[in-house]
Amino acid sequence: MTEHAARAFVLDRRPHREQDLRVTLLTEHGARVDAVALNAQRSKRRFMGALTPLALYRVRYTTTARATRLDEALVEQVWPALARGLRSQTAALAATGIVRAVAEPAPHDGALFLLLGELYTAAAASDDRDALAARLVRFAFEVLDHTGHAVALDRCVRCDTPAPDGARVTVDPHLGGVVCRGCGGGPFAMSAADRADLRAVRAGDYARGRAEMLRWTARIIEGVSVDAAGSIAGVVDHFDPR
Ligand SMILES: [Zn+2]
DSSP states (O other): OEEEEEEEEEEEEEEETTTEEEEEEEETTSOEEEEEETTTTTOTTTBGGGGOSSEEEEEEEEEOSSOEEEEEEEEEEEOHHHHHOHHHHHHHHHHHHHHHHHOOOOTTOOHHHHHHHHHHHHHHTOOOHHHHHHHHHHHHHHHHHHTTOOOBSSBOTTTOOBOOTTOOEEEETTTTEEOOGGGTOOSEEEOHHHHHHHHHHHTTOGGGOOTTHHHHHHHHHHTTOHHHHHHHHHHHHHHSOO
């Protein structure tokens, strides 16, 4: 039996048996922890905030050979704007869903934990759909980079030939990016302008963000995780209904 203490985000929570909750945590150390919180549907004292996502908790949990038990969760930080602003909340929940879909247990790599906290702070700071989309697009690509699913938008994923900046290209999500004509091409055509905007936002130029970019991002990510793409698609429907 080993006891652990860490700061953590709740990636998922679902009722378990009569009164328990089953939660998925992402700790500051990069661990992805699936734990059972006994009596959590009732005990608001041991599990402050009822273990809802979009808050930062300080948790204690115990691992045994058979299971992991969450002993306590105290709220350490909340982002009130995420509770008030529907757009901000939608973006933050989508980011949580992306991490839940693609995060592997990666002890000693706190990158996803940091990225998610930054995203919550950024989402809480704005209600503008283009600004939120820009944050979410960059977040999604960074999460893919950190989980070994880097997407190539500047060169062919098969032969490494650079794609000229002004070129319309084709993309194969399952291969992880641009595929040149010589290598057989991909199923989706991406205009030079769309690609330039995506690359700019990915590099941190948030001013280039547009809500429509989320459609491309969802499509590209579908090759890595259908669930992650679904999280983004939910935001697309909310921000940019068509
Ligand atoms: Zn090629």
